[in-house]
Amino acid sequence: MLYRNIGVDLGVTAKHKAQVLDEQGKKVVPNFSFSTSKDDLDALCQQALSGTNQGTKLRFICEPTEMSWFPFAIYAKTNNHDIVRVKSHKAHDLRKYFSRHKKNDKLDASVLAVMPMIDEKATEQIYLSDAKTFSLERRNRQKEKITNEIAAIKNRLSSLYHWVMPGLLDCFGDSFDSRAREFYRHFSNPFRAKESGIDGIRQILEPAGRQKMKPDLPEKLYSIACRSCELYAKASCYVDFTEIQDEVHIELQLLEAQEEALAQIKDRVESLYEKVHPSKNIESLKGISENLGPSFIGIIGNPDRFSSQSKLRCFAGMIPKQDDSGETNKKGLPMTQEGPSRFRRDLFLATDVARQWDPQLAKIYYEEMVNKGHCHTQAICATIPNLLNRILCVLKENRTYQLRNIEGNPISATQARQIIKEQFTVPEEIRQRTRSKINKNKKEERIRNLFKRQSSEMTPQNSHNIPPKDMLQKFEKYFNNAS
Template sequence: MVYIGIDIAKLKHFASVVSSDGKVIVKPFSFENSHQGFMKLLEEIENFQDPLIGLESTGHYAENLIQFLYERNYRIAVINPIQTDSLRDSNIRKTKTDKIDTMLIVQCLMLKKYSLVSSKNIDMIKLRRLSRFRLEMIQQQTRLKTQLTACLDIVFPELACFFKGNLHLKVSYALLEKYSSAKAIRSARIDGLTNLLYNNSHGRYNQEKALQLKKLAKESVALDNPAIELQIQCLIKQLHLYQKQINDIDISIMTLMEIINSPILTIPGVGYTLGAMIISEIDNIKKFSNPSKLLAFAGLDPVVKQSGNFQSESLKISKRGSTYLRYAIYRVAFLIIYNNETFHNYYLDKRSQGKNHRVALGHVCNKLVRIIFKILTDDIPFNLS
């Protein structure tokens, strides 16, 4: 067996080749994160029969190299950085350099502390990229909505009441695209205003509603500010674009989720997007030997504060590990208490013990993680009535 350890960086990687008896066959060498660099790596390793290539799972810098090697039928092992850190700490000098790290990675390979990359892992990389990007798009969209609300507080503060507190509807966006202030609505023809509201609300807003809106605009305390009207029109266009892009991402996520066919979708309240975020952040459930380790990876494990005879009565979660996984589990926990009787009763039981909503939801998250661990480990559907 020949082991190849690769230390990943942004611009330049380091690799070394070691035999199964620990003899260094190829001393650590550098190669660039480019096609030319990847070809240099192939030249160095192409004469070795069925080598095992190891690298750390340190962010996105390794994704290109993993796919490049996987497409050429190399066996690739991904190593948790915690494993290499523990080996480094066990050394007396605890030295960290790119060249030394390649040898630590080889040691992890020899100790079999890794998980092999499969076609499913490649799909997971794509899914994780899409899921994280989707969440970022949602957050940016939310910021735009906040800006839009702030603008309307100046040029038509009463409009929110007309739409019952929800300005972010198809009908309200259509209205603001054409009439971006109380002044513009006051000047609008009633027939044109009626048609616009009616056609964009499936008939819920008729001529009577149009007349109410006109009256509201005439009595408004709004300021006349053309600059803000222009800002509103730009914000509406950006919001439409964001929504279209999010829809495109959703289609790509759904396609990958149908290929992967994970039992995560059988959990009540879990759709394609939340399910994709959960399984892509976990990646390989076999990395976790028990539910507690998965709980810690999500940063949902409690932080115990104890000193001498003192022990804190209130425990906070660590919030380490994957922020995205923690977000998705919280979202599913919130949904599942309304979609599953067992979880609903469990939540109510915690509330009856005097725990507030947030603490009770934390207990639901804990229970949910154990369920997720079980169904992903055994590849079985959710079955908890």
């Protein structure tokens, strides 16, 4: 099939630039600027197809610029055109090859248009999930964003009370339960808390919670407020606690509004999750609960788009880099870490739980820790690809996951835990060994940095002296005494 390639340099606020090439790489249409509208896209396609044989298809090539690519993908899919995406670093490298000291929209569009002819593997078909899955993924992102904002508000308030009333947060079991918030709302000014007294504090806090209040809580809070008043008795020219009280009041309003929004989003996520994945088979995998299930389903979408397990591992960025030359084959290289970072984080959390229930995963984790001397994080990362294989198998075959022993025979959860306890429990001394190894490396690095700082004061800037072994030992002895 004949193609005409349309390289599109997407603009977020400015107009897009397009370059149209035929199958021989010749420019067939003058540089085309257009906006995101159906009329402009129709005009571009009409010019690109002028003078072509019947059956010639258009292929849009673009970079993943924010969500600017999404309208093009919708237009291409609905009009029977192809649309592919090029990774930004690939386009960057090719642009540097064409022009080392030049960058503009015209050059970017030309680079994208010629990319399929130079390296067809550098392009990938843009996948569009169905409407429900797309909505689920956007809700998951919104949920994560609001969760982070709630955590940020709580961190700001905690940091505030560390200096306004030191020791206050230790009085509450939960620093942000209903009684704690009521105290913050009324008594963030320690002088006001002292003025209200123990009875005034008790009168405010007692009806604020459902559970019975600890009898000594008002006395503790009053004592902390009095100590803060002593500390800031002569600080009125530096700190206005009335403004602090108003600041806390606004922060609490924001916190409660975000928590209310988060509750609504969680309900919506659950509703979409039941429609997209009604069987919830993915939750049969240990470590994937009702919290991580919607996240995995939203990111993976249609499992059939991954032709093999390695494709899913590449998508998650959980494959090691490769560096081979001749007979040299480097091992232990870091992961590529391409793809959604949220996907890798959730996989790490799920794998850390799954290896405590699945003997086959526990064996991999055990060998990484005990036989290869890796730390906990490295062992989990080595186990993640095997969990990914299970996820893809469960989704493609639409069935629940069955725990199995090392020989592959089905077992119950109780039997699995017993096998792991007897055969694949990592001894504590092994964990201590990996921790001490990390600490030793950090310690040696601190010693070398200390030597560099000391020697830089006595030697010229361009000197490259290597510290002798006896001097390093002296610095290590000095460092041990100092620490």
